[in-house]
Amino acid sequence: MANLHTDFLGIHSPNPYWLASAPPTDKKINVLRAFEAGWGGVVWKTLGSQVKNVSSRYSAVDYEGSRVMGFNNIELISDRPLDINLKEIAECVRLFPDRAMVVSLMADNDRNSWHELIKQVEDAGAHGLELNFGCPHGMTERGMGAAVGQDPEIARMVVDWVMEAAHIPVITKLTPNVHSVVPTGRAAVEAGTNALSLINTIQSVTGVDLDTFIPNPNVGGKSTFGGYCGPAVKPIALKMLTTITQDPVTSKVPVSGIGGISTWKDAAEFMLLGATSVQVCTAVMTHGFRIIEDLCEGLNNWMDEKGFTRIEDFIGKSVPTLTQWEELDINYHVVARIDPAKCIHCGLCYIACEDASHQSIRLDYGNPYNTYTIKEEECVGCNLCNLICPVDGCITMVEQRKGAEYLNWREFQRRGLPLNDH
């Protein structure tokens, strides 16, 4: 049985799963239930300026019968009094000393406010601080949240202030609402942040009600841009994470990965791309704390299967395999192959290839079942048919190298090799 114990800059947790700063971590009752369920840690919902919330606050994107493929919120930071939050944090730390207690902060935009808030939170017994530079709604208008994270120089200044006061590890949380997360990440690292976390939510409009013509969520006849998260954002988060774990400056600090993590597989992927811990919110908001059981068991079984005994054995393992397009091997070539024994004759591969790819699938009409075969000489190995096929293992991509040697685009050009082979 592998060991899931996580040491994030000395913040220890029995597993790498933390609850992200959000409604599930905004009060003692939730956090104690989470710890009882087995969560490794929490990032307490952001403390700071006084706010007032509206309703409704959430909306979602459903897809072909699956609810909440993407989730959107316009809720602000904690709207509970600071002293109650601090008292409850202290109680949670006392009752579950082995769990990570990180507190998210968003102070008013001046040095003293930050210093004062940090002192109070440290006094409550928090193990770490997470700076909320990412909240994309409500706070930005006051020059906070994403307004800080979107400007590397403002971020640098705030991290400077924080590092003057902090005695416990500081994690700077990055906003994805930028063309690249790296400049703000670098600024934060250069200003001394001990770690980074990403991503925060992505600005979004989840949809428009076709009866009322009002976008979601509807707040008394109006809506506003919200923060998008959930399974739909995972690929974007993985990309942004990788830009941080590959950058020479930002890769020096550990990262807590966030963005659509719903299963142990998602977590393993974030960790393979360099996350030391992972944070979960939407999956808990839709299914409750009980999902921690399979998050741990699944990761554990996978680690055993792969021969990993500690999470450090695989953290970052996939980072070097993501490269520039120019480095890819042009001689590597695959073609699709359809297993006739498994084919159910649905024709999905055919119509996708015919209408949207390279017309590489042959159709022989039958009644009622057509036969589909790959025209290997036409197939560019794009993978579309394989992705669409509803039968596991029916279409496989078979390697048929164009040449024995590794050949990248630069070398290809240098040799003046012919283009347009399709």
Added chain:
Amino acid sequence: MISNNRLTAEEYEQNFSDIHPPFETRDAALVEANRCLFCYDAPCTKSCPTHIDVPKFIKQIVTDNIRGSAHTILSSNIMGGGCARVCPVEKLCEGACVYNLMEEEAISIARLQRHATERAIREKWPLFRRKPATGKKVAVIGAGPAGLSCAHVLSREGIDVTIFEKESKGGGLMTYGIAAYKVTPQFCQEEVDYITSLGGIQIEYGRELGRHLSLDALRRDFDAVFLGFGVGLARQLEIPGESLEGVVDAIRFIYDIRSKGYPTVPVGDKVAVIGMGMTAIDAATQARRLGAKEVTLVYRRTQEEMPCTEVELDIAKSDGCRIVWLATPKEITGSGGKVTQLVCRIMELGDRDASGRRSPADTGQTLTLDVDMVIKAAGQIPYSALVQADGLANTNGRISADKQGVTSLAGVFAGGDCVNGGKEVVDAVQAGKHGAAAILQYLNVPVNVPASS
């Protein structure tokens, strides 16, 4: 003893309630609709005689385009609502569903089709519009599936259609010849009303060809005639005792159930049903549901060769019907003019016949069933006399017509059971479409009617 009124009102209600109830909620329909893979050149569509674009209508349910979904179905099959209830889908669309090849449950195409069409029919959505009148008029004989389907296509193209129907209601076999737990008489009425709500279709009830009408006169008075009068005469057993009291034919039995009300229809304590087709099953199961204590289906071949589907057989079995394979009626005996026994020859399977089915051969042994009622469901025969009297080329009373429904008489077209000898409702609907296409061509009305294969 043969008697009626055997059950309470609640029992009748329960016994004849919908065997394939619709999805109760939109969510329930969506769960099923979302399973559909949206196949290309889909096997389900190819297996539907009317070629309903099944993946498209299911996708339209998913996108909350129920109106579009109903239109997709009804534009291929104007009786798509009724077919969703009575089609033997296990050998048509659902039987071809690719999920069968994955050892998964086929998509419930019929229930989804019912979901999409139900509101359209009940709320009379005007999904179709007539083109301006052409001034042409066509007579249709029979307001069954073939005739209604033909009439609807013609009327859409601006033809004025008069349907002559010998019964007092439209729908034909759908209204008079199918188990009531599959499709209610009330729905049949709604479906006919929906079809005629297009306008341009007049139904004259109680008007029978050969009795109140002559084909010659119709040919004179109309620009073209479509014959869709079906089949209807029960095949006789030609055995001793067939005229005893208690011997009835299944067509009549089902007709009475559907037209007179359940409590009025008499049924025996111990009933034998001869045959193993859909009509035999419908008669046997409904005999049970009317309160018969024992129902035995007698069939001269084996399960391998039976004309009904496995699903139908299962309905009979779960209704508690007994099945005697490899037995054919030899004699019905009686006492005091009433049925007391059915004597059967025990058969064995011999060589394959022209249809590829193995023919039953007499073993010389017999089997006797104590029964007080015998229902004959050994097939239906065409209205030969009518067909011959009108001088139509025919084969054993079945009108000879090409695939488009063109008969030997100029301007006379035919389709459905009166041509094919008795197939499914959905086949008749398609024959009606073909007939309409041929009529439009004959009348030089330029249209683009889907002349699917």
